[in-house]
Amino acid sequence: MSSILIASTPVIGHVTPLLAVARHLVIGGHRVRFLTGARFRSSVRETGAEFLALPADADYDDRDLAAAFPGRVGRTGPDGIRYDMSTIFLAPAASQLRAVDDALIAASTDVVLFEGLFLGMLGLLSRPEYARPKTVNLGIFPLGLDSLDTAPFGLGVMPKPGVAGRIRNAALGFVAKRVIFGGVQRTAEHFVLESTGERLEEFFLNSAALADAVVQFTVPGFEYPRRELAASVHFVGPVSRTVASDHPLPGWWHELDGSRPVVHVTQGTIANTDFDELVGPTIAGLADSDALVVVSTGGRDVASLPHPLPANVRAAELLPYDRLLPLTDVLVTNGGYGGVHYALEHGVPLVIAGMTEDKIEVSARVQWSGAGVNLRTNRPTAAQVREAVARVLREPGYREASERLGAEIAASDGLAGLDRAIEEVLGMGVAVTEAAVAEAAVAEAAVAEAAVSEAQRPAAALPPPPRLLFSRSCGELPLGAACGGEVA
Known part of the structure; x- marks a missing residue:
């Protein structure tokens, strides 16, 4: 069985469907650790998963966002959306990433499952594949992957066929990425560069495109068609189905x-x-x-x-x-x-x-x-x-x-489809060992320091990333070694 880490922002609408995921995986015999806000400790433990708390500066109570984020009050429209993305979701990203790294150091991890607004994952996803475990984006809200066939996520604009629709989508995409969220994108790029030494290759809301797989909890008929949709996107149906209830019926x-x-x-x-x-x-x-x-x-x-x-x-x-x-x-x-x-x-x-x-x-x-x-x-x-x-x-x-x-x-397959997606990505490669994470973190820190330094160091002075293959079956392999057909 696999060792799985689930990561979620401390928002009940995000945590709740992932609790069903955790329960399913625990029943399947996997070791599951769940990283989220402190108020969900008992709910996580009831699933059989191990609870990992987000750092205090990445945790908040979403039941009263006005109290947690006073600057949010009175903001509407694009200004309100920018504030939410920048302050509620992106500001905690560095602390989220450190918490993920701590979890990876604490225990060997085969795969990290995450929801799309846990933006600390931008850092992990930007690392080379040999320096991170496999990743699966859990689609607990509508699919937001960029496409010429769809308008930017968050506008509520339906597809429009033909060339006119693609031109409209491109124009809206420019406005969303360069005008509405331009400042937020620059902040996200700085976070990734500073924390990993890597460049963010995607729009910050398109993190699913960087994952090894996307498991979307709906059916194709309820999602916009995209001609360039990757084979790594799996439509599995809703995460939860209605089940027989013994809840008492009202008198009427x-x-x-x-x-x-x-x-x-x-x-x-x-x-x-x-x-x-x-x-x-x-x-x-x-x-x-x-x-x-x-x-x-x-x-x-x-x-x-x-x-x-x-x-x-x-x-x-x-x-x-x-x-x-x-x-x-x-x-x-x-x-x-x-x-x-x-x-x-x-x-x-x-x-x-x-x-x-x-x-x-x-x-x-x-x-x-x-x-x-x-x-x-x-x-x-x-x-x-x-x-x-x-x-x-x-x-x-x-x-x-x-x-x-x-x-x-x-x-549809439901959570059985998630099982198959996890098996598929794990068949591609790697579990990350504690020693490997620590070594990669040291190298990353040096690279990041050099990347953001005002002094221009020659490229040769930068420490190289660890040249290792992390095999689920063979463990850590030095460069040139072979095991079961895998060659580092």
Whole structure:
């Protein structure tokens, strides 16, 4: 079995799907270590994985980002996006990389699994392959790989066919990389050069392109086609599937008898502090309809909903999706990647309202795939929700598209596909030993010092990187040695 390191930013929406990955790998007999924020210690340990804490300067509590990052308050649009990328995700990168290196020194590691906003991995990915373990990017939000066929990730812009679309994408790419994120890119390049002595060869948000494999937790029908998509990208279906639940049913459950349409609305378990964003407008917009509106508060007290509730509204803190979604005609959601896939798994069409984080890209894919209506806002009006729900109920194409995606999901491999991707990358080569990491780190430090020094040293004065092959089967091999067909 393999030794695996998982690395995640301390954001619950990033950690949660990776907990399912960790649990699966532990059950498969692998040694799994999970590097993330301190507040997830018990959750990680419950999976059977070993918990590794991020350094304090790379850790924060995402439940109150305004408190953790006061400078974020009031920033919107491109300025807000730049701040998030620079301060929340890139600023901790050097500490993240040191924590990864410490983990590699502490124990031999076959492969590092990471999510795309753990930007400390830019340093590891920029090293020569002989100086790092194999890497797998875990696609827990929509695929953001650069392509002539797609607009830059984060804009929520759907593909446009033909030459005109490629010209548009190139122009948007220039604006995103040189104008919106130009300063952030320069900071990322400096971080990589200073910490490794290497140059960053990719846009900082395109780190997946540097990984040995990308495991994308969706199906091809829910992702934009890219003509240059590498064979190392694996579509495996959602990381989690709905499973049988023994959660108690509310007393009104018998009313879900098919006598009238069922509209389920939720803001999930994370972005549910302000029900005026989506739940409130949905309740108000459908108050006079013949639909039965089923609200899940995502764990919050039902009393926090706007009262009195209309006669056609039923609410609960949590509901068993394995039993609810087969009875649901429309899901109204703010666009979490996992929740949307639960709906698609059951062929439920969507009305989606999400424009923050990755939700803008999830919403665009719902629209592009035909599986629902994209309201293109975080705070729709009651009238917008009412009209969108009526449209989805009236036009069968939305359900048909969702059912097609549901059939793809049913046929997908899920976490077994991750297993195969890991086996594939490990078949390519290397485990990194403690001694090798230490030696590479010494060489890197010297190279980095020279690279950023104002003094111009001759190239010959730079210490060469270690010329070693790290074989899973043979260990560390000196230059020229051979083992099982591998020659250093």
